[in-house]
Amino acid sequence: MDVSPAWHRDAPAPPVRVVHLGLGAFARAHLLTYTQDADAQLPPEQRWGVAGFTGRSPRAAADLAAQDGRYTVVERGPDGDTMRVVDALVEVHDGADGARWRSLLSRPAVGVLSLTVTEAGYRRTSTGALDLEDADVRDDVALLRRLVADGDGHGTAPAATTAPGRVLDGLRARRAAGGGPLAVVGLDNLPDNGDALRRVVLELADAVDRDLARWLQVHVAFVSSMVDRITPATTPADRAAVELATGRADRAPVVTEPFREWVLSGRFPAGRPAWDAAGARFVADLAPYEHRKLWLLNAGHSLLAYAGPPRGAATVAEAFADPALRDRLEELWREACDVLPLIPTELDDALADLRERFANARIEHRLEQIARDGSQKLPVRVLDVARARRAAGLPVGDAGAAVLADWALHLRAGGAATDPGAADLAARLGAADPEATAALVVHALAPDLADDTALLAAVAGAVADRHALTSS
Ligand SMILES: NC(=O)c1ccc[n+]([C@@H]2O[C@H](COP(=O)([O-])OP(=O)(O)OC[C@H]3O[C@@H](n4cnc5c(N)ncnc54)[C@H](O)[C@@H]3O)[C@@H](O)[C@H]2O)c1
Numbered sequence: 001m002d003v004s005p006a007w008h009r010d011a012p013a014p015p016v017r018v019v020h021l022g023l024g025a026f027a028r029a030h031l032l033t034y035t036q037d038a039d040a041q042l043p044p045e046q047r048w049g050v051a052g053f054t055g056r057s058p059r060a061a062a063d064l065a066a067q068d069g070r071y072t073v074v075e076r077g078p079d080g081d082t083m084r085v086v087d088a089l090v091e092v093h094d095g096a097d098g099a100r101w102r103s104l105l106s107r108p109a110v111g112v113l114s115l116t117v118t119e120a121g122y123r124r125t126s127t128g129a130l131d132l133e134d135a136d137v138r139d140d141v142a143l144l145r146r147l148v149a150d151g152d153g154h155g156t157a158p159a160a161t162t163a164p165g166r167v168l169d170g171l172r173a174r175r176a177a178g179g180g181p182l183a184v185v186g187l188d189n190l191p192d193n194g195d196a197l198r199r200v201v202l203e204l205a206d207a208v209d210r211d212l213a214r215w216l217q218v219h220v221a222f223v224s225s226m227v228d229r230i231t232p233a234t235t236p237a238d239r240a241a242v243e244l245a246t247g248r249a250d251r252a253p254v255v256t257e258p259f260r261e262w263v264l265s266g267r268f269p270a271g272r273p274a275w276d277a278a279g280a281r282f283v284a285d286l287a288p289y290e291h292r293k294l295w296l297l298n299a300g301h302s303l304l305a306y307a308g309p310p311r312g313a314a315t316v317a318e319a320f321a322d323p324a325l326r327d328r329l330e331e332l333w334r335e336a337c338d339v340l341p342l343i344p345t346e347l348d349d350a351l352a353d354l355r356e357r358f359a360n361a362r363i364e365h366r367l368e369q370i371a372r373d374g375s376q377k378l379p380v381r382v383l384d385v386a387r388a389r390r391a392a393g394l395p396v397g398d399a400g401a402a403v404l405a406d407w408a409l410h411l412r413a414g415g416a417a418t419d420p421g422a423a424d425l426a427a428r429l430g431a432a433d434p435e436a437t438a439a440l441v442v443h444a445l446a447p448d449l450a451d452d453t454a455l456l457a458a459v460a461g462a463v464a465d466r467h468a469l470t471s472s
């Protein structure tokens with residue numbers, strides 16, 4: 001594809017050493033800025049160039065290819081914007097390009113495979129296992145069995161469909177080519193995302209070829225990471241603002257907040273960018289960091305996403321400015337802090353940051369975006385807190401229970417249209433009474449808590465309160 005002269009590089013592109021799946025807004029605002037900053041002091045040939053593949057639609061690849069992978073990151077603070085061009089993305093491809101995917105992942109020089117494919121992209125059941133009943137997963141099993149049987153290293157075969165399928169296909173090609181060990185890094189909002197990936201990829205490998213599964217266990221390190229940077233979907237107004245400020249039409253800018261955080265845990269057997277030089281932290285125990293992020297920021301987002309729209313709010317900042325929602329949010333945060341094993345000052349600092357970040361009205365983070373796929377998000381944002389409170393012998397958190405009630409109402413109002421994982425539940429909710437609604441919701445999201453009478457009563461009570469409000 002012809003690259004517009006406005007986007008020509010000033011220096012040669014670095015070699016590909018990271019392959020990334022999921023070229024969404026977040027990867028562009030987070031992984032790629034950390035990688036660029038990590039490489040800043042190195043000559044081009046020693047840098048870690050990133051090859052990006054789209055997860056589903058080819059659109060982001062087409063937009064970015066026209067700019068040689070370069071794009072503008074707008075850091076939008078409460079008082080103004082700063083803009084920078086990111087150069088770390090050196091190749092962009094449609095994820096359906098199986099041949100290029102296999103070829104890059106076969107190279108010994110590629111040391112990292114990273115992913116941002118959304119929570120739903122892991123294709124897990126409610127127990128965290130790979131959903132082997134999923135039709136796309138079944139198709140991937142058949143494709144991968146054929147490829148293993150053919151001994152096809154790169155080939156012209158079509159790409160796998162699912163993210164676990166693509167990861168396994170790339171690793172299969174790497175093994176066939178003798179490409180050596182590799183680190184696979186998760187950057188989605190899931191606790192222990194590296195382990196979640198390991199599980200679905202290994203379960204898929206078991207279904208495809210046991211030898212391949214054994215090779216993975218020895219040669220592939222799955223790295224978990226907690227990632228944080230609020231990055232809404234880019235709007236036409238964002239693109240217009242970038243063109244006005246830079247004089248250059250950008251088809252793929254991202255708008256993000258100034259704040260960013262990355263904490264990783266795991267091994268990198270084939271090296272990695274010096275992300276620590278850019279502020280990332282490497283720790284032995286990631287759990288407290290990811291719980292802090294998921295139980296405070298992400299759970300808070302979900303609360304606002306389901307409770308905000310019925311009160312007229314469309315964005316995080318609008319919902320955060322509503323005193324009633326703000327009270328509920330502070331209560332939700334107290335319930336989570338009760339079971340977060342961090343020192344009080346660290347929690348206070350995180351909450352102070354969150355209050356500032358949620359209040360940033362210049363970041364237009366739409367609640368409808370956050371509300372999608374609640375069936376995948378609420379288990380790790382809200383139900384894990386309920387579990388932790390139960391294990392600690394603490395009373396059920398009413399603010400957490402109320403999020404589940406609001407979600408049930410959101411599904412009844414058509415929310416399952418953007419949450420395929422909740423379609424069955426939404427069909428069963430119908431006109432169920434509060435007790436039946438609570439039982440259905442808790443059973444769908446956390447079967448292990450289905451006998452928790454206190455939780456069921458709290459959710460039913462919150463549903464009844466909402467019914468009373470709408471019928472009064
Ligand atoms: N946006 C944020 O503020 C933010 C912050 C922290 C973490 N994250 C994580 O990053 C993920 C992506 O966020 P985003 O803002 O880039 O979203 P986005 O909608 O811009 O991009 C989503 C990406 O995931 C891919 N994808 C979607 N569904 C998929 C599927 N079923 N299989 C494979 N790939 C799939 C898409 O192709 C796209 O590349 C989030 O779901 C979250 O887990 C986002």
Ligand SMILES: O=P(O)(O)OC[C@@H](O)[C@@H](O)[C@H](O)[C@H](O)CO
Nearest residue numbers: 189227228229230231298301370
């Ligand atoms: O990106 P999602 O869809 O997993 O969730 C929406 C938000 O809660 C989330 O993106 C946050 O903005 C993000 O996790 C901040 O780091």
